[in-house]
Amino acid sequence: MNGQDQNSPVGAAMVVGGGIGGMQAALDLADAGIKVYLVETKSAIGGRMAQLDKTFPTNDCAMCTMAPRLVEIGRHRDIEILTLSDVERVEGQAGNFAITVKRRPRFVDESKCTGCGLCTSSCPVTLPSEFDFGLGQRKAIYRPFPQAVPNVFAISRRGASPCQAGCPIHQSAQGYVALVAQGRFDDALNVILRDNPIPSICGRICTHPCGTACTRRFLDDRINMPALKRFVTDRRPDYQFPKPSVPERPEQIAVVGSGPAGLVCAYHLRQKGYQPVVFEALPVAGGMLAVGIPSFRLPRPVLHAELERLSALGIQIRVDTPVGRAIRFDELRRKYAAVFVAIGAHLERRLGVPGEDLPGVIGGLEFLRRVNLEGPQAVGRRVLVIGGGNSALDAARTARRCGAEHVTLVYRRTRAEMPANAREIEDAEHEGVKLVVLAAPSVFQSAADGRLAGLQCVRMRLGAPDASGRPAPQPIPGSEFVLPCDTVIVSIGQTPDVATLGERLGLDATRSGTLSADPVTLETAVEGVFVGGDCVTGPDVVVTAMMAGKKAAISIDRWLNGQDLRAGRELEGPYPTQYVVDTAGWQTQRQVAVPELAPAERARNFDEVQTGYTEEQAIEEARRCLSCGICSDCHMCADACEAGAINFGLREEHREVKVGAVVLAPGFEPFDPAKLPRYGYGRFPNVITALEFERILSASGPYSGHVQRPGDHREPKRIAFIQCVGSRDCERDYCSSVCCMYATKEALMAKEHVGEGVECDIFYMDLRAFGKGFEAYYERAKGRGVNYIRSRPTSIEETPGTGDLTIHYLGDGDRKKAREYDLVVLSTGMQAPRDAKRLAGIFGMELNEFNFCQTSVFAPAQVREGIYVGGPFTEPKDIPETVMQASAAAAKVLALLSEAKGSLIAVKEYPPEIDVSGQAPRIGVFVCHCGSNIAGVVDVPSVVEYVRTLDNVVYAENNVYTCANDTQDRIKQQIHDHDLNRVIVASCSPRTHEPLFRNTCREAGLNPYLFEMANIRDQCSWVHMQEHEKATRKAKDLVRMAVAKSRLLDPLRKGKLEIKKSALVIGGGLAGMVAARELASQGVPVYLVEREKELGGNLRRIRYLLNSEKPQEELQSLIADVSGDGNIHLFTESRITAIDGSIGHFKTTISNGHGAETVEHGVVIVATGASQYQPKEYGYGNGCPEVITQLELESRLSEPGQGGFWGTVVMIQCVGSRDKERPYCSRVCCTEAVKNALKIKQQNPNANVYVLYRDIRTYGFRESYYSKAREQGVVFLRYEEDRKPEVKKNDDGRLDVTVYAPLLEREIRIEADLVVLSAGIVPDRGNQETAQLLKIPRNQDGFFLEAHMKLRPVDFATDGVFVCGLAHAPKSIEESIIQAQAAAARASAILSKEYVELEGTISFVMDENCDGCAYCVDPCPYKALTLIEYVRGGVFKKTVEVNESLCKGCGTCQATCPKGGIVVRGFRPEQLAAQVAAALEVV
């Protein structure tokens, strides 16, 4: 990096956290010309607000208010959303950071996924939905909520499941098991066939290492995967392999040996397009499968079917063709491009004891081969089988079936050491095979006739473990005994026949008598010759040989293509998974037994022993799967996705991003109530958290908005809310600020959902309804019957059996009470985000004792230069405060990067617009399948056919996804090719997609307003899923309506207004000055108007704060900044007498005593403040100097030499607040009282301070000062609203304060030297005038009313006008500063642009129809209409004028006008009439 780079700031910023705060910051920055990287750790942005049902105090739907903002961010050209991402490292300094971000793979290509959702219905894996806190379910491929942005799916994937990882050929066991569990047997078969060309064989004889790795074995039994596989393949005995999907290749490959290794290799080579030829020396194909395994385990028809399927695929199998005899070696090498040698291990080991050559002694393999090739062999009456492996057991069971009466197995070690499958041993025993263990043959004894008569054995004992890890058997001398017998079958192992073939091919042998090969690539010393299977490993199980075949095929393919044979093959073969699945909490359920023939039925024939699962059994068994890998790797989603967006190859990536500044908005972590076991959360199903209740209430939640309790899905009739769970305790000595209100909201919503009859009790200590409109909301809830109980329950008890819950509490007069509830909701508090410490380390910030980010009062959104912060990360807070602080952080970024603004944003160039005036409509219609979202219900091709018949439609087509990128190019092409001058897309909602298609039209040179949309998904296919025909008819109707309107569409122009790049700030208090300073620091000229002579407003009266910050010094430096800033034009002792104009261009007249001046500016910030209530209560101002207000006390306390004389001070809260006249909370008085009480105690610890309160509302971290005050001996005494304290002067000249203490149920008298009234905050008397001047609304309390309580807390509905500080509502210094900075950020977004682009679809007045009746003027919600009078032809006329910059095109005026005198462009009455007519048309 060179020096110049370091000095010029980067015009980009990073926002960490995609919740509502991060979204606000991102939008503010991007709108003001800063490129934004929005980093979100989850798969979609939206944060906690997306999980909420409604918001208080307006009961607006949370998702409805935030969804448009989600869409806006998703579509914003200058916001890049990095989901599933975390910040890893930060380097550099303010203005120039290099940040490394780690992105976890989504496994879905964001650029291809259209969010159609077909994948989820194909996914077989269901898991608890995190978004619904486990109350609902989701699939492994998911989108957390339907409105998610980015609107793309993601796959939860831990990696290969243990079964898949443990399988040598990595068969997706979890995948087919999951599909079987859903009864999707054909899909399961396809998954099996993806990796396994001989599944019906494996389903019978594979040793299933998958099961050995199965997690379920820790719980009860492994999943019976072989039986499931067998079930799936048996169901479709005639299945075929898919034909190779690659081009055919001419190379022939020789495969020597038709055992599992050879067959699998041939299969994979064939799938890659090669022409494999398999040479088999034996007369039958299949190798050991055919000659080594008896038919009662592997029926011949099964084997033959598999071989036939392979042949049908184009694999030649030449039996009876021994290499070296039927075909010469050199010919093999010459004729074939490559050779794979998989000759198996067919030479039998001998015992090496005397008499082994006697007639009647036969090798096990030899025996089995004969039975398999020639049918049952004659055996003696008494047969001994030597050995303990699977082959020995096969031989024993075969001998039994050949007619032997007594079959005895002789083994050297004990049963526990037998290498055979335990199950096989049991089966053999059931069939009558006896075991003799710890015995080894020593001599074969012959009878006089030379025939075998008996076997002399010696007893063994187990010694020390040998090389194989098993105890070595040692003979016990003198323990010989004789077993009489007619036949002995020796089955103690096999070796490959290295000599006959391998050596002659020039292959090396190992010392243990096998062929030598590279373990990874299976290469040999001879180029082009590969070996694998039993001839390399020695005798092993089928699936190991299959792995060798698969590996050989990969190697041969790479070798033929000249690729690296070794790269990226680390995960071939079995490996253990790196993760552990917790089996705690799962119910045990044993494996479903596989039905089999009774021993009596089977011992005499060669029928298959196991008969296999039924459908029900298979499903039951498959449902036991724990879904270890979450995603089962079945790839069903990939098959379902028509956009081809699924990509399992995506890997974690690290990306470096260069930005000038960072805004941190990581949000909060809800408190986990399981940490408080007394509340039973996690143990009692009907004890839930408030966020869970939000999901229950939500119409899109797990119960579709029907309130049920999770335990038994019964509708609750009695609901309790417990406040302060995880707040206001010793460990967390802070208030979470939002719980009182959300509990109130949830109680009200419960009443709305369940009915007024539902009883809602809220257990609380202090009800903290301190926000704007909260007190009235609380009163309303009380009026609706929500019952507030001032008690903190200590525990919850569950009534066994019913699931009902009992709460003990203290009622009035401290009487103990208990009540039973159906549902208990814990109002869980906010904690610092989980990775707070990590973020603090990365960004170098200080955390407070609770791990929240530490900021200062006068720089509330700043961590350090270049690093800013917003939202609950600094303190628990509600949505509007979060949004404001995020905007404030954005303001700081804008100031820091003001030089670089606009340097990195995308600029879009459009082609010149085609003039379509005078042309007849030429309409093009694009009908969307939306995957199968629409096409699954609506017959899309027939809709297209129908549309083509409509007048003016010159082109129509159907698209799988009309919104896909390639379709946009297609639409442009068709516009060009067919000279289209109208475009219609029949698909989904204009809410999300209209801007995209309009943009496409614009890119093709068409006016965007010539586009029309028909919603045939949300309003048709989704709502008529069962009625295909009717839905198709309705789709036709909808498109016909769109066509009707489309014919009448006109090109519209978006008006442009030049923006005056300056701002007016009304009010020179703290908020006004901060807003002015912020804007000025971005280079914006500001006119700051102050009524008083001096700047500073109410802050001038604040002498000290709770912490050590000094407000007066800060104020002085702020005044100095403001007065000294060349960009700020100060007007003191001035008033505004007139404001004209609208966003972008206001004209304001400012007057003072001497004259008036007119200024022009683009935006207005209202910061007119508020005043302290002048109390009339308690004898204040009534010749009683001992009764003062908190502000007066503060000034007395800060006078030098005044400390230390106080005797007893009584503070009375809520003076002029929370009463009939002013039914709102003044928010700051409790904190003020605590602050001043602490000051008194600091000055004189012996002073006595009483605080008489109704609810102590020290929200957030103010709570710890309340605690501190109590610790310092300040007495807090609650009074009730209807029994207010009384203040009287007594005979000693002191003040008698009498107050009723509800807790003690008695009246208490306090002799006070001073009574301090916590007087509330009242709106400024000038508010009414300001409201009229600017046409902005006030609420019923007289404060200014913002555009939206939650999401637009500094905006007015009128564009270009903003509010901050006390003019908005009572608030603290810190909150005023935040809001002022936020206002600056919001204003800056406007002032950063050259023009205001107006909406095209706005109203205009048809002068000929308008007679100036002005019916429309008052209903206009945006105050965009004014009545004007003019003179034409000497006649006085009236008409209405539209302020185009204010009009939003809502249409209210059009609806009120009786004469068609005012209409909205794009929605003209004739256009709408045409649509209606089309709808009513008989087709």
Added chain:
Amino acid sequence: MTETSDPTLLSEVRKYGVFNARGCFNCGSCTIDCDLATDAASFPRRSMQSVVLGLRDSVHQSLDPWLCHDCGDCSVTCPREAKPRESLKTLRRYLMAQYDWTGLSRRICRSPGWEIGALSFVAGLVLALVILYHLYVVHLEVSVFRSTAMGLEHMFNGITYFTVAVFLLSAFFIASHAARMFTLTMRRGPHAAIPLKFYLAEAKTMFLQMVTHQQILKCPATMQKRRWIMHWLLALGCCMMFVIKFFFLQWFQTDKIYPLYNPQRWVGYMAFAFLVLGSLDILIERARKSRPIYKQFGFSGLMLPVLLLLTALSGITVHVLRYVGLGLGAHYAYAVHLMIAVPMLLVEIPFGGSSHMMYRPLALYFAAVKERAKERALEAEMTLEEKTA
């Protein structure tokens, strides 16, 4: 009735120990979880609030702090860790000082120095008396004590008078404190003048509690049964010791050697065993901090068990030494025994933290009387209403 807040009360109470009511925000968790608190006697929250608000009369008139049996559940449940149990403990010490007219309790309960000082002073006094007694009354050589195995009879009369005097003095103080408690809690406030019949009717309450300590069993904390047994054994041991010492001193103050089956011996051994078991259990449990409430225990809580243990151990030492024939050793041990037991009886029990022996059953008794009076008053009111109706 309006009561005047005295802001000095809290700081005054705090001189008697921990009173962290300042951490409290009146949530009431302590009261909800307390199984002994009832609607009529609601504590700890109300008691604490009364102190914080400086309602001196209410505090003095209240019996509630004595109804608490110190299980400590409230301190466990308190979300503010304000330690209500400790606060009530402190409040009881404060109240003891109010019941004591001598002013000695006020000193002793507030200062460990005073407590130890007073105990040591009385111990010194006893030592002086012993020396003087031997110098001026007994007239025996030290060698005589060494040789005579039955060396105690020489002082029989004197020690009897002394013992009776000590017990009576102690009893006098306790009785006077009880009387004052009665005046404060039963004769003041809105419920004055309860007829004697109510007192008589409820007398069994006090008797029952004194004998059984059943109130402890109502405490919900774990290990409650064990705590009750140990406490009961300790109290029984004390009673047995007091009774046999006061009425049957001659049994012990003799040179006769009794056979093992004689009640003189096994009653004494039993009392000894109970005392040692009970006091050791308290000390061990506290040292092990087996329950959260033992995490913090003050000096005063240890004084009584330690003194009881030492009294018992020194007593048994005298006995053993005498029985093995070490006469001189027995004499010295006896002096030590007196130096421990007499201060305990004269200082610790009437003025120190151990006076709960008297106040707890009395408070239960008074509370029951009040409750009965209230019920009768209510009944009377109702019958009156019925009549008028």
